[in-house]
Amino acid sequence: MITTNKIPPSTHPYADVIHRLEAGGSMLPDTPENLMQIIGIYKAYAVPMDFYWRDLLYIAEQVFLEPVPFFKYFLSQEYLDRQNHYSGDEADLRIWRGTGSAHPELLEFMNKGETFKSSKLFHHLFHDRINMEFAEACMRAMLWHGRDMGMGQFDAYLDSEEYIANADRAITAYFKGNPVMLGLYKLFPEMFLEKVRELSYYSNLGLFWEVMAPVFFEMSDIYDEGGFKGVPDAMNFLVNGIFAIAGRPIYHHAYINGECFEIIPKSKGFTWLYEAALPYVEAVFYRTAPFRGTKSYNAQAKQVPDEQHDFHYGILYADVFPVGTAGIPPTLLMDDMYHFLPQYLKDYYKEHCRGEDDELIQLGITFQRSMYNVTSAVIQALRTALLYPLDDENPNHLQKNREFFEAQMDRFLRPEARLKDIQTADYR
Amino acid sequence: MLSLLLIIPLLGIGLLNLCPQQFSRNIAAVTILSTFSISTWLLFGLDLSNPELQFTEFLPWLEILGLNYNVGVDGLSLPLIVLNGFLTLVAIYSIGENNNRPRLYHSLILFVNSGIAGALMASNLLLFFLFYELELIPFYLLIAIWGGKKKGYASTKFLIYTAISGLFVLGAFLGMTWLSESPTFDLENLTLSNLDLDTKIILLTVLLIGFGIKIPLVPLHTWLPDAYVEANCAVTVLLGGVFAKLGTYGLIRFGLQLFPEAWQSVAPVLAIIGTVSVMYGSLAAISQRDLKRMVAYSSIGHMGYILVATAAGTELSVLGAVAQMISHSLILALLFHLVGIIERKVGTRDLDVLNGLMNPVRGMPLTSSLLILAGMASAGIPGLIGFISEFMVFQGSFSRFPIPTLLCIIASGLTAVYFVILLNRTCFGRLNNDLAYYPKVILSEKIPAIALTLTIIFFGLQPSFLTRWIEPTTTQFVATMEMQTIALEAEQPFISN
């Protein structure tokens, strides 16, 4: 607690959390139970995420504007074998260990499912599969909030002449020899453009998660080897990961008849940190939109904010209890993670609440805890990038850090925020 | 054969008190299952072409007093005996896992079962009265030991009211037997035709007050909300499901059957009292804040239908009255069983606190879904048993008492009102994140609810399975009544209304 000696203690309602952050900690209290939970859930999240990113890129690059994309969740072998750019033996830059192609647990699940070994089509129709709908919901949150957030240069670029020209070339090439679609394109060019913009976000999110999946896998491996001593270690691993990969390019390439169309070329200089990670955290962790089927909101009664930036329906604010309601994105995600829980986490859930019966909600709350840790990593990374070290000698610098942390905590002052809940172990 | 239904539960009591207490529940269940099977078997052995009492047994007992062990069943009592077994099974499983005196509880439940079966099959007035009074002791104990906060008050009130009810019934029975100079209290020896109408009306009124407390009818109902609410839900299932039905059973068996012509005279008053009960019950239910109290008041309302239908005395209405007795018992049992589960898991019955129980994982999805179904059944949604019986009641009574019937139909609309309030408060909305760490509903709690639900749906879709047993007997009652009334009218044409 170097900081508190040099500047007076914070008077913020979340002063405890702020002091912990200033001491290099996480918003999530450092207990072995929390560490075990978050690492376990990272592992369970990484496996479906390995599918998400592959399929997101598959849709953005291959399915493209297919008018009836029934088979968009049927990932091709090529994309299953596709090497991760930052892990595996064939990586461009091997930052993380782990496999380059799809994770073995994922392949096993895709093969067998919950039910039994069967055709892809059966598993798809029986909904015995990875719920890509969740990934698409995240993508849509980024697309919808992108304009309003104004973060990075990605969303602004989608409106530029250059982008429209690139998209136009791809659209005409894709529907070459299809007068109906080309005619429609002539009539409603904006609709087609908007679809391409959406696909650009598919690519954006896919490239973002391509990095996160191996990070989470490696964290699980390190934990299994006894590597992490506490929650701050896990957070710092994420902070380092964010910096290591910050400069990875974000782009959108579409492959039409074997030809590569650079809708957003790498040369635009879009980076993982500014164009993907930060908008993702803002759009998905903080904002999103109310999920259908969980609660009724009355906009006239101001139950939904007027301004998009006041939206607060992300995982950091989420009411996890409606998980289990059919078809809503939170249920889809929890269900995906449910298949890949490590044994120690399963045993842990059995001892609490309704045991196996409400595992879906228990793991949802664990997920919420783990995402508070990820958000802490983002906050610490931003502090590192834009402000001062925690052990800075200059009190003015420490005061600036303090103001930054307090501003971040202000976002959790609204009653829906779960920051207070995750401070205790009773919230499960 | 019928005596087995009385003896087996008593043997069961002996056995479960000899065995370790963790077996009490299973012993009780097996005992009731066997009597339930016997009664069901008897039901299929019932000769439907014969409206008289069947499977009769006779054993002289205290002949000087005219008390004989004289039992028999017909289409009126046997379905109720089967129902008695069914609901006793529900009560055995409805008490929950944390019963710290299982031996006593299950002994009392078995005792209740035996006693109610005895009252339903007794064809001797004094024997009926004995069983009728005998019930009070186990019920008093069940309310007083397993009850809620005000159990002492509620159980004493219950005891005083029902004991007075017994006095009125006994008074009427003695009067009936002595004034008609009948040698015994046996039903078949009793002919009241030699009494004059005024005497009959007086006797019938005394009898009606006696049974009216038991049913209960407004304004004799005040013991009911306290007893139903303070008693454990498992006990309430029996209280409302079978115990209160002894009142309506007595009304039909000893009122309608024995006083056909006097019945015609008091019927308009009865219809009004019934309608008042229906309206009062429904309106009082709407204003309740307590889940259980709301269901208790709804019960007063639904018992009122039975009275209106019995008063009307047409073939269809009496059949409807008996069907409504069974339908009300099943629905009430389901409602109280589910309310009991909710109370046990959530720890409150306050409608202002309850919320979001439909939540799929942390709530009680099955319990709330069945609660919705029970509410629908109670409100008379077609396809469920409540619709069938209420429809028969309304259809049968309308020709005789159009205005009371119309008011009853309006009240059945009010049923939907308070059930919508109830369901909206308990099942829908957002589950409270801070409190919603409820224990899960276990299988032994789900099974009775599912069994009741299936029965409610089955009879709703296939009502003839319900009415075929009852119809010959009720038709016979009505035919006798009409015959005697016509005979009477021939003598005294000015009497009829």
Place this chain on the structure above:
Amino acid sequence: MPSIVEIAVNTEGFSTLVAAVTAAGLVETLAGDTEFTVFAPTDEAFANLPPGTVQTLVQNPPQLARILCYHVVAGKLTKDDLVKLKEVKSVEGSPITISGEDGFEVKNATVVAADIEADNGIIHVLDRVILMG
């Protein structure tokens, strides 16, 4: 006078910067006639970045160029000019805040050597790599 690039190449402690500028293909721009103000992080500043950061950037020249452009402002601005302006727009597009209150500070970096004149601009040496946002 030597150009910005020549100064950087000939001064000790800027080898990472020079390598990065070369990798990003910005040598010609910074050696040309247009005048720039360059905030030049020292080798130590680059070394203070978490591991892997520079490596990923070097593999992706456009992304690297973008970070470097954030350290460049059009025109020739001395310390006094900058402190007066309080905020300048970088070539990358994002603003850079300047403070003179606590020494000469550029965003969260401190200027260790100010006003090094070059033929086509001016160099201020930073103790930290500055980042957009």
